[in-house]
Amino acid sequence: MGLLEKLSLWLGGGAREVSVVVLGLDNSGKSSLLRALHPPPRTPAAEEPPPPPTVGTRQDHFTAGGVSFSAVEVGGGRRHRALWERHYRAADALIYVVDAADPLRLVVSRSELQLVLAAGGARRVPLLVLANKSDRPDALHHLQVAQALSLEQVQGVPWHICAASAASGAGLAEGVAWLARELRTTHASRKGQH
Numbered sequence: 001m002g003l004l005e006k007l008s009l010w011l012g013g014g015a016r017e018v019s020v021v022v023l024g025l026d027n028s029g030k031s032s033l034l035r036a037l038h039p040p041p042r043t044p045a046a047e048e049p050p051p052p053p054t055v056g057t058r059q060d061h062f063t064a065g066g067v068s069f070s071a072v073e074v075g076g077g078r079r080h081r082a083l084w085e086r087h088y089r090a091a092d093a094l095i096y097v098v099d100a101a102d103p104l105r106l107v108v109s110r111s112e113l114q115l116v117l118a119a120g121g122a123r124r125v126p127l128l129v130l131a132n133k134s135d136r137p138d139a140l141h142h143l144q145v146a147q148a149l150s151l152e153q154v155q156g157v158p159w160h161i162c163a164a165s166a167a168s169g170a171g172l173a174e175g176v177a178w179l180a181r182e183l184r185t186t187h188a189s190r191k192g193q194h
């Protein structure tokens with residue numbers, strides 16, 4: 001089923017999920033963010049052990065702005081990155097997670113993001129970048145992360161960046177609300193063209 005059909009069903013009250021792929025280097029915090037997006041009740045982050053590194057892919061679900069998301073996290077370790085493109089091509093939206101407290105890996109993170117966007121070809125789906133670990137005192141400001149990733153050069157893709165913390169939950173609501181809004185707007189404008 002295509003995005004437009006899914007959104008029609010969802011806007012019309014049908015309970016359908018929009019698929020989002022969650023990418024980013026290993027240790028950036030993808031599993032932790034998805035855990036933090038789980039609806040309550042959930043165990044407070046401080047009481048849970050950190051998630052194990054993701055091997056291959058993991059499925060998850062969350063809801064934001066009235067939209068139900070079916071999320072696929074693809075492991076960020078080097079050997080899993082070959083899987084990113086395939087999952088990106090099948091997704092309705094991309095969440096790209098960056099460890100804002102690890103400036104040395106931003107160059108690698110930028111080139112991996114550029115590769116995956118290029119692999120999408122003409123397919124343009126919304127991109128939400130989460131500058132994660134903003135709770136850490138050494139974390140870069142999200143605008144510095146945007147600059148390091150050269151986001152201003154990303155063309156034809158609606159994108160948004162915000163500071164986030166899987167540890168405290170900060171920034172998550174803002175980020176996913178943007179994504180939900182963006183998907184609704186895209187749907188509404190396309191509908192208006194027909």
Ligand SMILES: Nc1nc2c(ncn2[C@@H]2O[C@H](COP(=O)(O)OP(=O)(O)OP(=O)(O)O)[C@@H](O)[C@H]2O)c(=O)[nH]1
Pocket residue numbers: 024025026027028029030031032033050051052053054055074075076077132133134135136164165166167168
């Ligand atoms: N301080 C802090 N630590 C975090 C945050 N998010 C994740 N971490 C820690 O970062 C480490 C990696 O988190 P994961 O969620 O496993 O990272 P991942 O991106 O899923 O990694 P892979 O599955 O290997 O690709 C863990 O020790 C987490 O506890 C955050 O917002 N703040």
Ligand SMILES: [Mg+2]
Pocket residue numbers: 030031032051052053054073075
């Ligand atoms: Mg993981």
